[in-house]
Amino acid sequence: MRWVTYLSPSGGEERSGVVDDGCVFGYPGAQSVPELLEENRDTLADAYHKALAAPVEIIVEFETRLCAPVRPERPVPARLEGVWTRLAPALVRGTDDGVVLPAGETALTASVGVLALFGGQGRHAGYTPACLWRTPGGGPVSLSVGPAIVTHDEFDGSPLVVEASVDESGVARAELDGGLAWAAEARDGRAAAALSERSRPLERGEEVYVDGGPLGEFELRVGSGA
Structure with a gap:
């Protein structure tokens, strides 16, 4: 589903x-x-x-004008470059919301992966692709999620692969345990993310294609957000 x-x-x-x-x-x-x-x-x-x-x-x-499929009310635990951190819920944006380039910045980096969603009693509910945008200095700008949540029944435990590319050249890649072992430390909440190493700096106007295979895909242009 x-x-x-x-x-x-x-x-x-x-x-x-x-x-x-x-x-x-x-x-x-x-x-x-x-x-x-x-x-x-x-x-x-x-x-x-x-x-x-x-x-x-x-x-x-x-x-269809898609919104973020979920809007977390609490900070989102995220395994980022091998270290657990927490991302502010206000960072979450839908794939149709674009990507803001903050004033004074000329580029952003992208880290791709998945956002896992959990229902009542910590039950795994589904996944959605995710892309964390940061300034070259590391400041978080936004977390693009979507376009859809693909529910638990669509997966057989196989590894999940999410890749980002620009002009068919790969810039970031995440391969994750489909059995959710990576999220063991964060299942007491409603969402947890696992994200790749950051990409090279991506300049204004570059089109970033994020492919999550069975999770879905989306494309965003750096600097397209309002």
Whole structure:
């Protein structure tokens, strides 16, 4: 199952939705994606099928304005370059939000990986690709996540690989244990990230393509955010 948070074209509010066959199907209930992920797996599967059977709207995926699928309320534990740290929740942005280049900076670095989501009682709910943008001096700028949360049932424990490239040339790569051993220290929360070494400095206007394989993909241009 692939869950997204999107801006409804009929009203402009954020809604939960599922992705199927190149379209976003608006979930007919009021729950947000994080609220749905808190449910047990049977209830989540029922919600998924309800969205496909009775959507409030259907939008072609590439025409959909996607938001961050989750917005953490607490700092996000992140294994960054082999060391655990915590990222401020305000850093989290969706893949359609662009990448801000702070005043006075001419480039950013990218560290790619995954954000693992956990539901009630520490149950693994799913993954979404992630990319941490930092200034060359190391200051965090934003954490792009999405476009969708791919739920636990889509994975068999195989390693997860997320790669970033510019003009088909690789700039960052993360390969992670699909069994979540890497997240053992952080499963008491609702989210945890594992991220690669930083890329080379990426200048304004460079297009960065992030490929998470079964997790999904997205492309962002440095300096495109507002």
